[in-house]
Amino acid sequence: MISLTSPVETWAHRWPAGLKLGLMSLATVALFATEDPAILGASAVGVALLYASAGTRFARAGARQLWPLWPFLVLIALWHGLTGQVAAGVALTLRLLAAVALANFVTMTTRLSAMIEVAAVLLAPFRRLGLSTRALEISIALVIRFTPAIARKGGLLSEAWRARSRRRPGWQIVMSLAALAIDDADHVADALKARGGVLPIPDTDQKG
Amino acid sequence: MAPFDRPDDLLRLEDLRVAHDGRDVLGPLTLDITARRTGIVGRNGSGKTTLARVVAGLQAPTAGRVTLSGIDPAKDRRGALDRVGILFQNPDHQIIFPTVEEEITFGLRQQGRSKAEAAAAVTAILTRFDKLHWRAAATHSLSQGQKQLVCLMAVLVMGPRWIVLDEPFSGLDIATRLQLMRHMARIEARILMISHDPESFAGYDRVIWLEGGALREDGPAAPVLARFTAQMRQWGDADDLSHLAG
Numbered sequence: 001m002i003s004l005t006s007p008v009e010t011w012a013h014r015w016p017a018g019l020k021l022g023l024m025s026l027a028t029v030a031l032f033a034t035e036d037p038a039i040l041g042a043s044a045v046g047v048a049l050l051y052a053s054a055g056t057r058f059a060r061a062g063a064r065q066l067w068p069l070w071p072f073l074v075l076i077a078l079w080h081g082l083t084g085q086v087a088a089g090v091a092l093t094l095r096l097l098a099a100v101a102l103a104n105f106v107t108m109t110t111r112l113s114a115m116i117e118v119a120a121v122l123l124a125p126f127r128r129l130g131l132s133t134r135a136l137e138i139s140i141a142l143v144i145r146f147t148p149a150i151a152r153k154g155g156l157l158s159e160a161w162r163a164r165s166r167r168r169p170g171w172q173i174v175m176s177l178a179a180l181a182i183d184d185a186d187h188v189a190d191a192l193k194a195r196g197g198v199l200p201i202p203d204t205d206q207k208g
Numbered sequence: 209m210a211p212f213d214r215p216d217d218l219l220r221l222e223d224l225r226v227a228h229d230g231r232d233v234l235g236p237l238t239l240d241i242t243a244r245r246t247g248i249v250g251r252n253g254s255g256k257t258t259l260a261r262v263v264a265g266l267q268a269p270t271a272g273r274v275t276l277s278g279i280d281p282a283k284d285r286r287g288a289l290d291r292v293g294i295l296f297q298n299p300d301h302q303i304i305f306p307t308v309e310e311e312i313t314f315g316l317r318q319q320g321r322s323k324a325e326a327a328a329a330v331t332a333i334l335t336r337f338d339k340l341h342w343r344a345a346a347t348h349s350l351s352q353g354q355k356q357l358v359c360l361m362a363v364l365v366m367g368p369r370w371i372v373l374d375e376p377f378s379g380l381d382i383a384t385r386l387q388l389m390r391h392m393a394r395i396e397a398r399i400l401m402i403s404h405d406p407e408s409f410a411g412y413d414r415v416i417w418l419e420g421g422a423l424r425e426d427g428p429a430a431p432v433l434a435r436f437t438a439q440m441r442q443w444g445d446a447d448d449l450s451h452l453a454g
Contacts, residue, residue: 005306007346113310145306149348187301190266194302195366196289196318 006061006108010054017114018121020106027102031095037087040094047101058108065104066097073097107144116141135198142188153180217277217369217398218242219263224272226258226421234258234421235272241400243413247429248402249436250418251443256402257297259418260374263400264294277369289319293363293397294372298379299355308334308342308350308358315366333365337391353384360391373401377408406433 006013012020031043051059073093080089116137123133154177161169192198218240225235234255250256261267262274265281265288274280279287296302305311309330316326334340337357347358356376363371373392377385385408392399393411401408409415415432417425425432 005346007344007349111310112306113313142304145304184301187296187298188304190261191296191302191304193266193285194264194294195315195362197285 005111006058008055008058008061010058010109012050012054012105012109013111015109017110018118020110021115021118024102024106028099031099035088035091037090037094040091040098044094044098044101047098047105050105051101054109062101062104062108065108066101069097069100112141112144115144132198138192138198146184146188149184150177150181153177153184218275219277219370219398219400220273220275222273222275224262224269224274226255226262226267227270228258232421234262234418235269237272237423239416239423239426241414242398244398245409245412245414245429246398246400247409247412247415247433248400248418249404249406249415249433250424251440253420254418255421256418257374258421260294260372260400260402263370264288264292264372266294289315289366289368291368292370292372293366293368295356295359295363295374295376297375299352299359302359302362303347303355306347308345308347311347311358312362312365315362319366329365333361337361351384353380353388356380356388357391360388364395364397369397371395371397371399373399373403375402375404377403377405406437409433 027043031040034040051062054062073096076093076096077089080086080092119137119140120133123136126133154173157173157176157180158169161173219242221237221239221241223235224237226233233253237259248256248259258267262269263276263281265274265276265283265285268282274282276288277291279291281288281292303311305314312330312333313326316329317323321329330343331340334343339357339361342354342358347355350358360376376392377388380388389408389410401412403409409429412429414427415425415429415436416423417432417436425435
């Protein structure tokens with residue numbers, strides 16, 4: 001659901017990361033403040049227009065990233081259908097779709113290093129207390145960077161399964177995927193250590 | 209870039225020993241290395257990668273001492289940043305960031321350089337390799353050889369005096385390998401390279417041959433490589449593949 005920065009350069013790439021994250025937070029709070037399906041529907045359409053304004057190629061890539069959401073949406077629809085709360089179900093679905101799509105839009109149009117800088121600015125008070133926030137900043141970056149990488153590893157594992165089986169892989173590959181993720185974590189730890197690990201950067205130039 | 213011939217550019221291994229899970233995988237090894245280009249050869253499991261990791265300071269030895277240009281690379285991580293860079297066998301294990309620029313910038317910021325200094329250094333290294341158009345490229349979309357070159361630039365930009373290369377050419381086609389070798393030949397820093405391919409040691413001064421974690425041979429590149437290749441061919445006719453480590 002969360003993708004990497006899109007290589008397709010759009011107008012939104014040029015906006016400051018802090019501004020985008022701020023607006024996104026406000027919009028998300030607003031989405032949770034209303035139950036009106038009309039307003040939520042309009043918001044979802046608005047987010048769709050945002051994607052469209054960035055061009056067809058970008059919008060398609062965005063839609064592909066959001067596709068894995070469908071099982072959740074189906075689950076919500078089923079649950080609310082069964083319990084008879086159709087209006088609440090529609091509102092929840094629209095809200096979830098609009099909020100995740102908006103977050104994905106910000107991720108796709110913001111460089112990872114810009115995100116880390118925003119985190120560094122927000123965490124400044126903790127540094128003044130003498131705590132190193134570098135580990136947290138790098139962790140945020142790593143989650144964004146490695147989510148798609150682990151998803152790709154899952155894809156490779158299921159191919160390795162299908163190469164020797166007529167059936168689709170199921171829960172059997174979960175353990176292997178977990179082992180691979182741990183293995184990857186080891187490699188990343190080495191890569192980080194080779195270039196200084198989480199040494200705190202002097203505060204003077206971190207604000208720059 | 210650091211001036212090349214520093215008197216303290218010495219890699220000294222003193223009675224170095226590394227054990228994994230109680231089993232010795234390397235050593236005892238005592239060596240002084242000052243050559244500009246040193247190769248390390250040996251079969252799989254001979255301790256080459258362990259040696260590379262210990263020299264780069266990623267792993268502390270179980271016993272003995274490593275001194276690299278005046279510091280202990282495992283203990284003094286800040287000092288190690290300016291002295292040694294390592295290129296892993298698989299660039300996918302090395303690249304942390306989604307764009308080439310961010311990947312190269314990371315190490316510079318880790319060294320405490322300001323954003324403006326880092327940006328200038330990134331431009332300089334990309335220009336030096338004639339790859340300025342790679343700046344905004346997505347790292348995951350690069351070919352294996354291109355990724356390896358990004359890793360090399362990310363290491364070089366930090367200006368280390370030593371560069372450790374752990375089988376940098378595995379999985380690359382011949383043309384890509386030759387191009388990377390050409391880039392590497394121009395590096396001013398001292399290089400310690402692990403490889404299985406005797407041809408990749410063209411222009412090397414010294415070759416160290418490890419076998420079962422111990423020193424088997426050590427000397428000028430050409431004769432050591434000739435004997436290594438002859439031995440590999442002889443072992444190639446045997447079937448020690450069936451032996452399990454115990």
